[in-house]
Amino acid sequence: MSITVAKRMAAAAAAIAMLMSFGAMAADEQAVDEEAAMALARREDCLKCHAVDKKKDGPSYKSIATKYKNKPEAEEKLVKHLTTGPVVKTAAGDEDEHRIPKTKDEKELRNIIRWILSR
Ligand code: HEC
Structure with a gap:
């Protein structure tokens, strides 16, 4: 795997992790x-x-x-x-x-x- 691909994948994983934590926050906030x-x-x-x-x-x-x-x-x-x-x-x-x-x-x-x- 080239370094650029690995970097892109890492960035994508970070973005997904961020989205998931937003999701969890939204669920917490449901009254x-x-x-x-x-x-x-x-x-x-x-x-x-x-x-x-x-x-x-x-x-x-x-x-x-x-x-x-x-x-x-x-x-x-x-x-x-x-x-x-x-x-x-x-x-x-x-x-x-x-x-x-x-x-x-x-x-x-x-x-x-x-x-x-x-x-
Ligand atoms: C007849 C007694 C009884 C009634 C009525 C009862 N429960 Fe339970 N409940 C238990 C027991 C005993 C456990 C323990 C399960 C275990 O730790 O194995 C339990 C466990 C639970 C758990 C935790 C499960 C877990 O995975 O740790 C929840 C949540 C729960 N009950 C909610 C409710 C709710 C909501 C009601 C009403 C709809 C209810 N219970 C009615 C006896 C009862």
Whole structure:
């Protein structure tokens, strides 16, 4: 590979990296509707097993936010977690399929995930 081609590729890679970080910033700035998130959590019984800052049957939302801190794929992963109902282990050691919320509104699901991730 010639030096010019290598330089061009490096420049292109830098440009892509910059675009990607802009994308991440834009995603961060999408406002979280806290009221809607709480309403969904109450309606769908999430709070039976989760609290913001203490462990119940499931991990606290704060500990989930810590676990996924600086992981750009967190939102996708957790939306998938909510929509597919994977088998999870409760604090008591039982295994059960995770609750799948009745709402299929992706905006609503993303909002509660963003809210959890911003605890
Ligand atoms: C019956 C109890 C129960 C209910 C109800 C419940 N969860 Fe969970 N949830 C758990 C348990 C247990 C885990 C732990 C998964 C693990 O660490 O293996 C978990 C994990 C999670 C995680 C983290 C997944 C990960 O990859 O770390 C998120 C996010 C979450 N729950 C959100 C919700 C939301 C939103 C609701 C309401 C729609 C909800 N949960 C309802 C028990 C519950």
